[in-house]
Amino acid sequence: MNDFSLWDILRNLLMALRWTVVLxxxxxxxxxxxxxxxxxxxxRAGKVLERFIGGYVALFQGTPLLMQLFLAYFGIALxxxxxxxxxxxxxxxxxYTSAYLTEIWRGCVASIPKGQWEASGSLxxxxxxxLRHVVLPQAVKIATAPTVGFLVQxxxxxxxxxxxxxxxxxxxxxxxxxxxFRPFEVFSCVALLYFVLCFPVSLYxxxxxxKTYGRRA
Amino acid sequence: xxxxxxxxxxxxxELGPPIVRITALRKSYGTNEVLKGIDLDVKRGEVIAIIxxxxxxxxxxxxxxxxxEVFQHxxxxxxxxxxxxxxxxxxxxxxxxVGMIFQNFNLFPHLTVGKNVxxxxxxxxxxxxxxxxxxxxxxxERVGLAEKFDAMPDQLSGGQQQRVAIARALAMEPAVLLCxxxxxxxxxxxxxxxxxxVESLAVEGMTLLMVTHEMSFARKVSNRVxxxxxxRVHEMGPPxxxxxxxxxxxxxxxxxxxxx
Numbered sequence: 001m002n003d004f005s006l007w008d009i010l011r012n013l014l015m016a017l018r019w020t021v022v023l024x025x026x027x028x029x030x031x032x033x034x035x036x037x038x039x040x041x042x043x044r045a046g047k048v049l050e051r052f053i054g055g056y057v058a059l060f061q062g063t064p065l066l067m068q069l070f071l072a073y074f075g076i077a078l079x080x081x082x083x084x085x086x087x088x089x090x091x092x093x094x095x096y097t098s099a100y101l102t103e104i105w106r107g108c109v110a111s112i113p114k115g116q117w118e119a120s121g122s123l124x125x126x127x128x129x130x131l132r133h134v135v136l137p138q139a140v141k142i143a144t145a146p147t148v149g150f151l152v153q154x155x156x157x158x159x160x161x162x163x164x165x166x167x168x169x170x171x172x173x174x175x176x177x178x179x180x181f182r183p184f185e186v187f188s189c190v191a192l193l194y195f196v197l198c199f200p201v202s203l204y205x206x207x208x209x210x211k212t213y214g215r216r217a
Numbered sequence: 218x219x220x221x222x223x224x225x226x227x228x229x230x231e232l233g234p235p236i237v238r239i240t241a242l243r244k245s246y247g248t249n250e251v252l253k254g255i256d257l258d259v260k261r262g263e264v265i266a267i268i269x270x271x272x273x274x275x276x277x278x279x280x281x282x283x284x285x286e287v288f289q290h291x292x293x294x295x296x297x298x299x300x301x302x303x304x305x306x307x308x309x310x311x312x313x314x315v316g317m318i319f320q321n322f323n324l325f326p327h328l329t330v331g332k333n334v335x336x337x338x339x340x341x342x343x344x345x346x347x348x349x350x351x352x353x354x355x356x357x358e359r360v361g362l363a364e365k366f367d368a369m370p371d372q373l374s375g376g377q378q379q380r381v382a383i384a385r386a387l388a389m390e391p392a393v394l395l396c397x398x399x400x401x402x403x404x405x406x407x408x409x410x411x412x413x414x415v416e417s418l419a420v421e422g423m424t425l426l427m428v429t430h431e432m433s434f435a436r437k438v439s440n441r442v443x444x445x446x447x448x449r450v451h452e453m454g455p456p457x458x459x460x461x462x463x464x465x466x467x468x469x470x471x472x473x474x475x476x477x
Contacts, residue, residue: 113323115319115321115323116323118285118317118319118323119317119319119323119324119325120325120336120337121285121312122283122285122312122315122316122317123312123316123336123337123341123385123386123389124309124310124312124313124337124341124389125336125337125340125341126305126309127305129340129341133336133340134325134336137327138326138327141327
């Protein structure tokens, strides 16, 4: 069985890597959209909805992502809906990401001085106009570094999708390891590939942070 | 009499209906009542200075007029239209008639000076871009900052920023301008340039309500001074009377505390 060369291992892992990337993108885009929507409702709506969204955030931040994946995979099936590993992983990661992003972004919006709301409000701008033209342009600047930083967490989080049978990088790694009996080599490659994916993202977050905050100092 | 003649002659419309009418207005934060029944009519073109100790409710009163603070009892009309907090449409309408200038300028730091002035007219009044640019340039020239059109707010001094804020408020062509301690955050040498702009507005007939600690300025430009004490209008009258012969011990004490 030991006719796998290092290149074979890497080649197979690279094939699986794209599913890690795709799943990360789904989680990030979906989570961003849901998180943005939640943020809007949080800023706009009254206390009841705010509390509900607060609970949603607490729930997803207070439970392991692994459990969320299990619950999405086995929980939805209880209602007689046949879920693939794909769907379950996408749903769980999207919700998980949305909870974190809405919280990060809420903090960024809250950090914009109250005077900006008051000044734009007394110029007769509507809530939407205040948000779009005054508050968000300033909040986005602050939010970019922590948001990109969180992307790294999401990429690494996709590894957990392997436990519900989703064949991404980690799952491919264990499959190849089972076939080759060379776990150390295989998982070293897996780790290296995660690093290659995550490091540039972290680097970008750091760069952006310096660009945003460095100028003021 | 000589002191009166020195004053810029603001064109107060004595006969027309009041531009701002405040009736029995009460506001509280929780159980703490900060405005305990305010009645005030402001005539068109009138310049009113509101003075008083901190915590007397003068800023809160000003902020009630454009709906930044919600009050629980009483009524407030601007140009005959009542202030309705529940209606976003009514608030938007009202705020187009009431401009406000803040202690901390509150310019939009991500926009150039010109864009700060143009933002509200283009969004709210749907003014065409070329027209808005022309108006912004004119207003900036009026406050003496024509050359700063493309500057960012953080490149300006405090006094310049506050003058941009005035231009920004004027761009909406308000009927009433509220000034909330607009020189309190400025270095002493920058106060004059801002007050000169406000004075020119007073002369041109703008209705002004200003909370101020600049007593000599209040005395010089206002038609009426209001002394607020513990959430009430404690004393009110022409500046010569209020500063010259204060009637209540509270006002006397307040005025003498300024000279210490």
